Amino acid sequence: MEKYVILAVTENHPGVLSRMTGLLRRKMFNIDSLTVGKTTNPRISRFTIVILGNEKQARKIARNIENFIEVIEVHVMKMDEIVSREISLVRVKADSVSDPEVLFVFPGVEVKERLDGDEIELEVIDRDDQTDNFMQYLLDHDVLVEKWVRSGVIAV
Amino acid sequence: MIGADALLATLERKGVKEIFAYPGGAVLPIYDRMPNYDIRRILVRHEQAAAFAAQGYSRATGGVGVCLATSGPGATNLVTGIADAKLDNIPMVAITGNVFTHLIGTDAFQEVDIVGICEPIVKHSYFVTDANEIPRVLEEAFYVAKSGRPGPVLIDITKTAQSDSLDPAIVKSILSGEPVEIDLPGYLGDPEPDLSExxxxxxxxxxxxxxxxxxxxxxxxxxxxxxxxxxxxxxxxxxxxxxxxxxxxxxxxxxxxxxxxxxxxxxxxxxxxxxxxxxxxxxxxxxxxxxxxxxxxxxxxxxxxxxxxxxxxxxxxxxxxxxxxxxxxxxxxxxxxxxxxxxxxxxxxxxxxxxxxxxxxWKLDPNKPKVLTEIAVINELYKIIDQDDIVTVDVGQHEMWAAQRFFPKKSRKFLASGGAGTMGFSFPAAIGAAFSGNDVWSISGDGGFQMNIQEFATCVQDKIPVKIMVLNNSFLGMVRQWQELFYDNNYVDTPLVNPDFAAVAAAYGIPSFTVTNLKDTTEVLQKMKAYNDGPIFCEFKVEKEENVFPMVPAGESLGNTKLNKDTTIED
Incomplete structure (x- = not known):
């Protein structure tokens, strides 16, 4: 199983998101990540959906998405063949960071601020696999993560 | 002009001559205006029958059937018929009323999210809260239902949108008969042929x-x-x-x-x-x-x-x-x-x-029947019907026997619930198919017929000339067959105690017959054929434990097609 990204351009209507997620559910996909937002044209939305599967499954599901009346355009690509980013907002326990250097090893990480003494806030902008790696890296260095909020992947 | 007028005027303009419908609180604005339009209402006795009748009309004519129901239970009663239309790619427009817009989302009386419920079983759906959208939405719904790979389209309209007045500019455009512009940037309709291979x-x-x-x-x-x-x-x-x-x-x-x-x-x-x-x-x-x-x-x-x-x-x-x-x-x-x-x-x-x-x-039926079997009735029927006659069937043994033996000269003559396999389909589908102008024979088993038996009343009140046949073997025949072949004759809940069907039909005022032997079959079928004054009914009391062959046991290869209990095509 590999990660595939489905990029869909749709009309910005209520219910489109529900049709998408309903389809994925009934075709027995667990959504790895899904983001949606307006474009420069407020009538048009752009979806980035990440699923786990093989190429055949990804192409099949893309064709089903294409069949929705409100879907204008669909592309399907392998995750590692596409430019993608994910944002994380992270709070870690300040006194668990014994060596501040661990926060600067990954280039996508920015230390935003120290909050009221005992928490540090980080912002991570990176590929999702790098984000996973950073998460593991902090755990390996006994950094106590209080909160980790991920935006889901966006890709072009 | 209010939303209800816009709906009915647009239906009229789309050439809709009849709608299969049942009234209720959330569609009262529409019912109030219906007498002003040249659209015949067929008053079904259960909304499921409205959906199947609309489908029957579509299947028989190639047009787009329309059904209408009120909010809540009215709408949910359509669901099986909509799902059935989706699985069989039948173009259909289903219209539901919903509660007033200001009550949406408050768990109001008879409020259900029918658009949400139907999401996986429609080709497309609309939730309309603005009366001005009604003409465009209907125009799109008919186009989407019929073009490309056909399917059902649901339009849920709040009572507010049905009751509100339209903008004068839109009213003017409706009255002038100008074509309504559709707005479907993502929909291609019929795809461009791809002949690259x-x-x-x-x-x-x-x-x-x-x-x-x-x-x-x-x-x-x-x-x-x-x-x-x-x-x-x-x-x-x-x-x-x-x-x-x-x-x-x-x-x-x-x-x-x-x-x-x-x-x-x-x-x-x-x-x-x-x-x-x-x-x-x-x-x-x-x-x-x-x-x-x-x-x-x-x-x-x-x-x-x-x-x-x-x-x-x-x-x-x-x-x-x-x-x-x-x-x-x-x-x-x-x-x-x-x-x-x-x-x-x-x-x-x-x-x-x-x-x-x-x-x-491997010719079917090599021997003449000696007793009254479903196959015998079906074969007699096929001998006497005209080439334009339509046969609708329910689901189960009679459906398969009827399908194996029917060789009509035209398509759209054998109407069945294929993908969904919905019991109760045949009778209401026949009601809709009758509006094609052809004679329609509805065949059901004793199980399926009771699922929409209330449509006797529809046929009587609206004088719909369906020739109704029930092949009664006192079992849910196909399920019993599986119990016999795969569950060691363990007939749990497949034997049925039935009413005197002809007496029930008669109670509704429908001329009716009961046939118990082979020799009366043709004569009664001929009487049914000749009758042209509304519905007519016959129950055939057939052999109880016949099995449908050939048969491929579920999940097995076509090579294992059993010609009878003991022989396969590879033997």
Whole structure:
């Protein structure tokens, strides 16, 4: 199983998101990540959906998405063949960071601020696999993560 | 002009002559205005019947049937009929009222999220809160329902939108009869034909030694019957058909092998099982026709003509694909076949000879019936009906017996709930089909008939001339058959205690008969045929424990088609 990204351009209507997620559910996909937002044209939305599967499954599901009346355009690509980013907002326990250097090893990480003494806030902008790696890296260095909020992947 | 007027005026402009409907609180603004429009209301007695009647109309005429129900339970009662239409690709517009806009989301009385409930079973749906949107939404709904791969479209309209006045500019445009602009940037309607693999497909067909054509519902949905016949004539390939393919080509020739699948003919299943090339035309390779997939797809090449790209390589891996309306793509392939230097048919002589022999050997009903069986009634019916008559069936044994034996000269003459297999379909579907102007025979079993028996009242009140037949074997026959064959005769809840059906019909004021022996069958059927003053009914008390053969046990290969309990086609 590999990660595939489905990029869909749709009309910005209520219910489109529900049709998408309903389809994925009934075709027995667990959504790895899904983001949606307006474009420069407020009538048009752009979806980035990440699923786990093989190429055949990804192409099949893309064709089903294409069949929705409100879907204008669909592309399907392998995750590692596409430019993608994910944002994380992270709070870690300040006194668990014994060596501040661990926060600067990954280039996508920015230390935003120290909050009221005992928490540090980080912002991570990176590929999702790098984000996973950073998460593991902090755990390996006994950094106590209080909160980790991920935006889901966006890709072009 | 209020939203209800905009709805009815647009329906009228779309050529809708009748709607199958049931009133209720959330559609009162529409009902209030209905008498002002030239649209006949058919008052069903359960909303499910409205959906099936609308479907029956679509199936029989090729048009778009319309049903209407109120909010809450009215809307949820449509659900089975909508799901059935989705699985069988039937164009239909289902309209529901919903509560006032300001009450939406408050769990108001008779409020349900019908758009949400129906999301996986519609081709498209609309939730309308603004009266001004009604003309455009209806225009789009009819277009979406009918174009491309057809399907049901749901329009849920709040009572507020039904009651509000429209902007004067929109009223002016409706009254002037100007075309309503649709706004569907993501919808192509009929896809542009993709014939990029045409040469591959032609070569595969020409080089085949044991080819077979499977044609299905796509042929009549596309209106491509003549183009299919030309394809069969040019290639001389033996052909089999799906439940919904019945009547789409000449089905009486020596190489017309019958319906295929779980209850297909021995010859049809034998041909598909042994074919080196399968040409699927307007079919979707569903499990009831393929049997065990890995055997369906072994040592053969499969080419597929379809309108929906999502069907390609869905269940079987293809060797050639032709996308588009069959009425557009088949002529291109036919022309290529005619122009080619290939000696069509030169390699298939031996194969055709073999199949002709099998067809004779495995002929259905070789012996005259001695007692009243469902097969006997069905065969007598087919002897007396006219070629324009329509037969609707329910689901189960009678459906399969009727499908195996019907060779109408035209498509849209055998109406069945194929994909969903919905019991209770036949009678209300026949009510809708009656508006095609043809005589309609509805066949049901004793189980399915009780699921929509209340439609007797609809037939009487609206004087709908359906010829209603119940084949009563006092069992849920098909389920009993499975219990007999696979669950050691453990007949749990399949024996049925039934009412005196003819007495029930009579209580509704419908002329009725009960037939208990073979010799009365034809005479009563003739009486039903001659009757033209509304509905007429007959119950046939048939043999109780007959089994439908041929049969492929669920999940097994077509090669395991049982001709009877002890013999398969490979024996």
């Amino acid at each position: 045409a040469n591959t497909v032609v070569d595969i067909i020409a080089e085949a030694e044991r080819p077979v054509v499977i044609y299905g519902h796509g042929v009549n949905l596309s209106g491509a019957e003549a183009e299919l016949q030309e394809f069969l004539d040019i290639t001389g390939i033996p052909h089999v058909w799906t439940l919904h393919g019945i009547g789409s080509a000449d089905e009486t020739g020596e190489l017309a092998l019958g319906m295929l699948g779980m209850h297909g003919t021995g010859t049809a299943n034998y041909a598909v099982h042994h074919a080196d090339v399968i040409v699927g035309i307007g079919i979707r390779f569903d499990d009831r026709i393929t049997g065990l997939l890995k055997e369906f797809q072994s040592n053969n090449k499969i080419v597929h003509f379809d309108i929906d790209r999502a069907e390609f390589d869905k269940n079987v891996d293809l060797d050639g694909r032709i996308l588009g309306q069959l009425r557009e793509t088949l002529p291109v392939i036919n022309q290529k076949l005619k122009n080619s230097e290939l000696e069509l048919g030169s390699k298939i002589g031996e194969w055709c000879g073999l199949l002709r022999g099998k067809k004779k050997e």
